[in-house]
Amino acid sequence: MDSAFEIIAEPNRRAILSLLATSQQSVGEIERQLRMPQPMVSKHLRVLRESGFVESTVDAQRRLYRLKPEPFKEVDNWLAQFRRFWSAHVDALERHLDRMNKSTPTKGKTTKKTTQPKP
């Protein structure tokens, strides 16, 4: 289990990563927020640590875990080769998504001007 892809294949690990995306957390905090048995949390954290997704620092008896960027970049990098492809299909999706977006304007880059059928 070496590639970043296999690491994020596990749902609980993705959940942990999502938690850490907000801010660093101790094992116990993760345990409580995800309602996951502690040994399980520790084991997944080990996998995440050994694959470079997270790092930890000591705080008394606690260990504080936080994200590390590299593996994410690796995934993103692989994904890049498909961006060109799926963005060709976005036009169709765009209209659909525009209806849902309205709340999170993100970057305003995809907002081209699809005739704006709703003024």
Place this chain on the structure above:
Amino acid sequence: MDSAFEIIAEPNRRAILSLLATSQQSVGEIERQLRMPQPMVSKHLRVLRESGFVESTVDAQRRLYRLKPEPFKEVDNWLAQFRRFWSAHVDALERHLDRMNKSTPTKGKTTKKTTQPKP
């Protein structure tokens, strides 16, 4: 094995997807390019098809496989929550990566102008 993440966890499947990123391919073409036994190709293609990563059309006895965008977007979407985080670290990596990039200029967005020490 349902989530898009588990699908792309498999290296051979990622290889197939990368192949298809260029253009659609028949099973035999994939088989030859990846030097993979034909039943293996078919099995992986089945998984990719059932998870929505690819679709196929019939061409005589051949089946032509091509990508479908949705699952990629799903992955990209999950990744999005970490972008803010890792882009804070990019500055440090940028210099390092620029040395390797030189061959694949991709978008010319990260190519800022890091003093170019080697003309």
Place this chain on the structure above:
DNA sequence: CACGTATATGCCAGTTAGGGTATATTAGAA
């Protein structure tokens, strides 16, 4: 030191995915 909290690790069991090989299916050609 004894004790409690926080975290890590070891061991076991169940499951499942992936590879290999043989075989079935589908479609075109002779």
Place this chain on the structure above:
DNA sequence: TTCTAATATACCCTAACTGGCATATACGTG
């Protein structure tokens, strides 16, 4: 229809991952 090419499927086997539980380790406190 028979033969051949292209692709799909079935079956078996092994390896590996995940979860659960018990226990070990680390650290602070009284």
